[in-house]
Amino acid sequence: MKNVLIKTTINGKQVELDVRPNMTLLDFLRDEMGLTGTKRGCEVGECGACTVLLNGQAVNSCLILVPQIDGQEILTVEGLAQGEKLHPLQESFLDHDAVHCGFCTPGMLISAKALLDHTPDPSEEETRVAISGNLCRCSGYQQIVDAIRETKHVGES
Amino acid sequence: MKPFDYHSPRSLPEACLLLAELGAEAKILAGGTDVLVEMRKPGSYSSKAVVDITRISSLKGIGESGDAILIGPLTTHAEIFHSRIVEQYAPLLKAAVAGIGSPQIRNRGTVGGNLMNAAACADTVPPLLALNATIKLLSSKGERSIALSDFFIKPYATVAQRDEILVEIRFPKLPANARSSFVKLGRRNALSIARLSVAAILVKSDAGVITDARIVTGAAFPKWQRVLEAEKVLIGQKPSRELFDAAGKKVSEALISFTGRRWSTEYKEPVIAVLVRRSLEACQ
Numbered sequence: 001m002k003n004v005l006i007k008t009t010i011n012g013k014q015v016e017l018d019v020r021p022n023m024t025l026l027d028f029l030r031d032e033m034g035l036t037g038t039k040r041g042c043e044v045g046e047c048g049a050c051t052v053l054l055n056g057q058a059v060n061s062c063l064i065l066v067p068q069i070d071g072q073e074i075l076t077v078e079g080l081a082q083g084e085k086l087h088p089l090q091e092s093f094l095d096h097d098a099v100h101c102g103f104c105t106p107g108m109l110i111s112a113k114a115l116l117d118h119t120p121d122p123s124e125e126e127t128r129v130a131i132s133g134n135l136c137r138c139s140g141y142q143q144i145v146d147a148i149r150e151t152k153h154v155g156e157s
Numbered sequence: 158m159k160p161f162d163y164h165s166p167r168s169l170p171e172a173c174l175l176l177a178e179l180g181a182e183a184k185i186l187a188g189g190t191d192v193l194v195e196m197r198k199p200g201s202y203s204s205k206a207v208v209d210i211t212r213i214s215s216l217k218g219i220g221e222s223g224d225a226i227l228i229g230p231l232t233t234h235a236e237i238f239h240s241r242i243v244e245q246y247a248p249l250l251k252a253a254v255a256g257i258g259s260p261q262i263r264n265r266g267t268v269g270g271n272l273m274n275a276a277a278c279a280d281t282v283p284p285l286l287a288l289n290a291t292i293k294l295l296s297s298k299g300e301r302s303i304a305l306s307d308f309f310i311k312p313y314a315t316v317a318q319r320d321e322i323l324v325e326i327r328f329p330k331l332p333a334n335a336r337s338s339f340v341k342l343g344r345r346n347a348l349s350i351a352r353l354s355v356a357a358i359l360v361k362s363d364a365g366v367i368t369d370a371r372i373v374t375g376a377a378f379p380k381w382q383r384v385l386e387a388e389k390v391l392i393g394q395k396p397s398r399e400l401f402d403a404a405g406k407k408v409s410e411a412l413i414s415f416t417g418r419r420w421s422t423e424y425k426e427p428v429i430a431v432l433v434r435r436s437l438e439a440c441q
């Protein structure tokens with residue numbers, strides 16, 4: 001097995017790395033980059049805990065081979081806050097008690113960002129569709145939906 | 158995951174050469190939503206090489222050519238969903254991809270992967286069969302076009318050779334007076350893999366008489382096909398609930414004559430009849 005050289009942008013930083021191809025983007029982020037905010041859940045595309053943005057689109061990082069991100073841009077939950085300043089979505093999740101155990105939260109935040117980037121004022125239905133690939137076993141979803149819909153000042157990050 | 162060599166050809170000739178060289182060792186990778194799940198299963202096949210075709214830009218996109226719609230196999234379900242062309246000329250395909258997996262799956266999963274994987278529950282198959290689609294397969298030995306109705310052997314088996322790349326999906330535009338629908342029953346709303354689905358197309362004359370009818374069920378028969386017996390019941394008639402019920406009954410009968418009675422028949426027989434009726438009503 002030959003390693004593959006990839007150049008990619010992760011949370012705004014360019015990285016160039018020699019990687020084993022038989023690794024998922026999820027394993028790469030967590031085990032090689034130390035970005036453990038992206039969660040490992042089902043690993044078969046069903047729970048959404050591993051959701052990241054790939055060129056602005058929500059995807060399951062457990063279903064992507066790491067060489068496939070060569071030349072692409074990745075955003076993980078760690079890339080949402082600006083230093084100490086939380087992203088408005090994160091503030092809103094806190095305000096609405098949308099974080100219980102927190103395992104689904106990174107994926108939820110990323111799916112929510114993908115939604116708000118295109119639809120700044122989503123309906124309840126649009127919001128529910130946007131997070132339909134993210135399972136939460138604690139909250140019952142309503143607080144999450146409210147938190148997303150009542151997020152202030154998005155679009156500047 | 159077992160070790161493998163990774164290749165990402167930039168052009169079709171390069172991809173064909175690679176596949177010819179690698180032979181049975183190679184696995185084609187598109188959106189990966191089926192392949193990655195499969196590769197991780199314990200005891201799964203171990204391909205020594207993965208050929209990632211997603212860098213071949215000519216395999217992406219939706220276009221028109223005269224009366225035909227052309228879809229590149231790498232077009233994602235999300236792209237099909239947002240396509241004006243599909244919305245106008247093949248709305249049942251839009252309806253089908255809208256319900257595939259989740260937003261994350263629709264952003265990665267491709268129509269080509271859906272056809273080539275050939276799962277019994279592949280949601281793009283019933284609409285594309287109803288649209289009388291043909292596909293093009295390419296390998297280093299040449300290109301061939303075949304009707305989608307001749308492509309599937311049974312779930313997870315097609316007539317494609319291992320070194321063949323699906324390069325095009327093509328179907329005639331639906332006429333302006335056609336109405337179409339796709340309905341599916343799943344276990345859960347999002348992420349539901351269809352257990353039963355129906356794609357239907359109806360064309361009516363100005364006098365309201367049905368002149369063309371196409372019905373394809375998903376995940377019901379051991380092989381996908383248009384249910385001609387049921388379509389015949391509709392042609393030359395005016396739509397009514399009784400007529401649609403009769404067509405639904407024909408589909409159920411066809412199902413039983415095909416599969417014989419088995420454990421799931423008790424459930425499928427009445428359900429499929431109702432689903433067919435609903436799909437026809439949705440074509441009004």
Ligand SMILES: Cc1cc2nc3c(=O)[nH]c(=O)nc-3n(C[C@H](O)[C@H](O)[C@H](O)COP(=O)(O)OP(=O)(O)OC[C@H]3O[C@@H](n4cnc5c(N)ncnc54)[C@H](O)[C@@H]3O)c2cc1C
Pocket residue numbers: 044045046184185186187188189190191192193194210230231256257258259262265266267268269270271272273274278279280281321322323324348349350351
């Ligand atoms: C959580 C989850 C939910 C899902 N829900 C649904 C659903 O509701 N409905 C549904 O229909 N499917 C569903 N799927 C299955 C899957 O997402 C689709 O079948 C998808 O369209 C596959 O496309 P892909 O590009 O990801 O294919 P890949 O995984 O990349 O490939 C699939 C197969 O096709 C071959 N292949 C791909 N492209 C080509 C090509 N151009 N030429 C030759 N061979 C090729 C590959 O070698 C492989 O055998 C789901 C999957 C997951 C993980």
Ligand code: FES
Pocket residue numbers: 039040041042043044045046047048049050051060061062063
């Ligand atoms: S870990 Fe990727 S979807 Fe569950």
Ligand code: FES
Pocket residue numbers: 098099100101102103104105135136137138139
């Ligand atoms: S907060 Fe626990 S899974 Fe969502």
